[in-house]
Amino acid sequence: MKVNSGFQHQENPTNDRSFIKATGGGAYKFSDLFKEKLGISLEKEDEMDCLVTGANFLLKAVNHEAFTYLNGQKEFVQIDHNDLYPYLLVNIGSGVGMVKVDGDGKFERVSGTSVGGGTFWGLGKLLTKCQSFDELLELSHRGNNRVVDMLVGDIYGGMDYSKIGLSSTAIASSFGRAISNNNELDDYKPEDVSRSLLRMISNNIGQISYLNALRFGLKRIFFGGFFIRGQSYTMDTISVAVHFWSKGEAKAMFLRHEGFLGALGAFMSYERHSLDDLMINQSVQIPVDASCGTDTNYNPLERDLNETESMQCRVYQA
Numbered sequence: 001m002k003v004n005s006g007f008q009h010q011e012n013p014t015n016d017r018s019f020i021k022a023t024g025g026g027a028y029k030f031s032d033l034f035k036e037k038l039g040i041s042l043e044k045e046d047e048m049d050c051l052v053t054g055a056n057f058l059l060k061a062v063n064h065e066a067f068t069y070l071n072g073q074k075e076f077v078q079i080d081h082n083d084l085y086p087y088l089l090v091n092i093g094s095g096v097g098m099v100k101v102d103g104d105g106k107f108e109r110v111s112g113t114s115v116g117g118g119t120f121w122g123l124g125k126l127l128t129k130c131q132s133f134d135e136l137l138e139l140s141h142r143g144n145n146r147v148v149d150m151l152v153g154d155i156y157g158g159m160d161y162s163k164i165g166l167s168s169t170a171i172a173s174s175f176g177r178a179i180s181n182n183n184e185l186d187d188y189k190p191e192d193v194s195r196s197l198l199r200m201i202s203n204n205i206g207q208i209s210y211l212n213a214l215r216f217g218l219k220r221i222f223f224g225g226f227f228i229r230g231q232s233y234t235m236d237t238i239s240v241a242v243h244f245w246s247k248g249e250a251k252a253m254f255l256r257h258e259g260f261l262g263a264l265g266a267f268m269s270y271e272r273h274s275l276d277d278l279m280i281n282q283s284v285q286i287p288v289d290a291s292c293g294t295d296t297n298y299n300p301l302e303r304d305l306n307e308t309e310s311m312q313c314r315v316y317q318a
């Protein structure tokens, strides 16, 4: 569930309780709990509406919101407001949603995959016995996927398969090495398993995203969702997948506030008069570092802003 930071008291037809906007499945799932324990009503906003509203807002209002990430290099992308649409928004949460965005409030969910962040966390937990998502990520930083994955070179006796553009180090089959040598799970280091899993899932998402972009002739793919969390390896793998499958034609772009699109969208859906309070000469405080997670390499402010708790961005009235 994504909740926004706003909190309101309002005359409500049914009661006079406080309410907050909320979106995603949790807005339904935890509605009774919020009411019972906190006396707060959740006003449900559609998840896809909120995602798109949040992404559009960030892309238009926040300087240096989007960036590419390749070979450890982060490069901010200048967004031309007049040439933003159409684009593909890929939200990697527990599952993955792919949304073709054509404008404000104009979008279509064109695809999705159940192999997403929940898969990494769930399967990773089973395979490595780690206790937290951060621990699993930490493991992946130290691992070597080549121990677990079957590479093209493993199949071709160390050679590239250049005729179809596959180098000897390309993954031919994720987890493919585990079929050999009668190995058991215990024979593999959790670090290597975690890295292979992260690579498999990120690669797959990158590939499906590109194919969907191709399907609709979209030039730009923006990736969001809490799975990414500014992780260099995750972003690098997704970027490489998009680069590889598009033969360099398309670039993956990431959002600095990737985990907050839905919450921001829900916030934006407060009634006009409430939003007006924020507009004109006022600014919104958006947390910039809340999604940094454990990746010590991740600094969303790098080359852009000083280390501050929040950033200011102006909200313009349409």
Ligand SMILES: Nc1ncnc2c1ncn2[C@@H]1O[C@H](COP(=O)(O)OP(=O)(O)OP(=O)(O)O)[C@@H](O)[C@H]1O
Residues within 6 Å of the ligand: 001, 024, 025, 091, 092, 093, 094, 095, 096, 116, 117, 118, 119, 120, 121, 133, 134, 225, 226, 227, 228, 229, 259, 293
């Ligand atoms: N500290 C964490 N604990 C658990 N999962 C985390 C953590 N940090 C990042 N994640 C990743 O974020 C994913 C959830 O992301 P997010 O909150 O955006 O999605 P969601 O709303 O649960 O899912 P969906 O978009 O499918 O509804 C998890 O599956 C996991 O891969």
Ligand SMILES: CC(C)(CO)[C@@H](O)C(=O)NCCC(=O)O
Residues within 6 Å of the ligand: 024, 025, 047, 093, 094, 095, 096, 097, 111, 112, 113, 114
């Ligand atoms: C079910 C939702 C929309 C809930 O956020 C998300 O987890 C998702 O897009 N899952 C992928 C489902 C699919 O398209 O196969």
